[in-house]
């Protein structure tokens with residue numbers, strides 16, 4: 001396969017893949033090598049890895065590096081589309097097939113003929129849809145909603161999940177046969193914490209992508225702190241950090257203290273903002289009185305077991321409230337502060353029963 005060469009930021013020729021998937025750590029090099037290998041085939045690939053680690057970027061890279069490059073690439077978040085609409089989104093529908101179907105509409109499979117479909121958050125797909133997707137993968141055919149005509153499609157499927165699908169399979173929520181069909185090759189996308197040596201290059205990459213903003217520089221101690229950070233939001237969190245640093249400190253040289261403040265944006269901004277909108281949770285069992293001790297900074301009683309899942313959920317709920325308040329109720333802005341995708345925040349708000357209420 002031909003390797004596309006481009007000019008790098010320092011006049012070094014680099015491949016298009018190196019320019020897309022940044023990093024020279026062993027993990028990044030291995031990932032690029034796996035992308036090159038799977039791009040040569042048509043096999044279904046399942047990408048596993050934590051949120052924000054770059055799964056969608058990897059899916060795009062597999063598409064771009066292969067023979068399907070130049071053909072459509074469609075990214076669909078299965079968790080963000082209501083269950084009753086996903087079939088028509090993927091397979092299309094005939095006019096009049098359901099209320100609101102005022103015209104015939106092609107689904108993503110037909111519209112992406114010859115190309116690739118990326119099904120993100122595949123673990124959220126409803127069980128009845130899983131059966132239909134399995135048929136597509138086995139027969140390479142689809143049936144539009146409201147039609148009985150079987151149509152052939154030539155589309156490569158790449159899927160992704162940050163969930164533990166093994167337990168979803170054990171709980172009967174995810175079909176094992178679909179898992180094997182989707183994951184002919186399973187590719188692990190590494191967390192940022194497992195490749196911290198890529199952080200300086202990623203920072204330069206994101207700074208180059210923000211041409212309007214003056215770059216900041218980092219003292220050695222500041223860079224050391226960045227490399228010690230846990231990065232729960234992975235590369236997405238790092239990109240947001242670079243953006244925040246450029247907006248607030250463009251042109252400056254930042255020390256470790258500045259970086260510590262920037263890494264904790266809600267703490268840094270909280271005192272300056274009033275909270276004009278409140279968010280009312282419906283009872284979730286995580287209310288203050290019932291909340292676990294450690295989530296409120298108290299040490300657990302000696303010998304008392306720590307319910308880690310509950311602790312994490314309590315902290316997550318608190319941070320969602322803080323971010324929504326800081327963002328004046330604008331969900332996309334709150335998601336940015338939390339370094340989450342908007343759809344992920346909506347899912348979490350639904351999970352905790354957080355509803356917006358005007359003050």
Ligand SMILES: Nc1ncnc2c1ncn2[C@@H]1O[C@H](COP(=O)(O)OP(=O)(O)OP(=O)(O)O)[C@@H](O)[C@H]1O
Nearest residue numbers: 020021022050051052053054055056057235236341
């Ligand atoms: N190695 C990388 N080089 C350059 N940019 C990267 C890299 N990995 C991730 N990114 C960037 O980080 C951001 C998050 O990546 P992406 O949306 O692909 O993550 P994801 O794993 O699909 O997230 P989610 O699980 O929430 O859907 C994007 O802006 C992406 O371009």
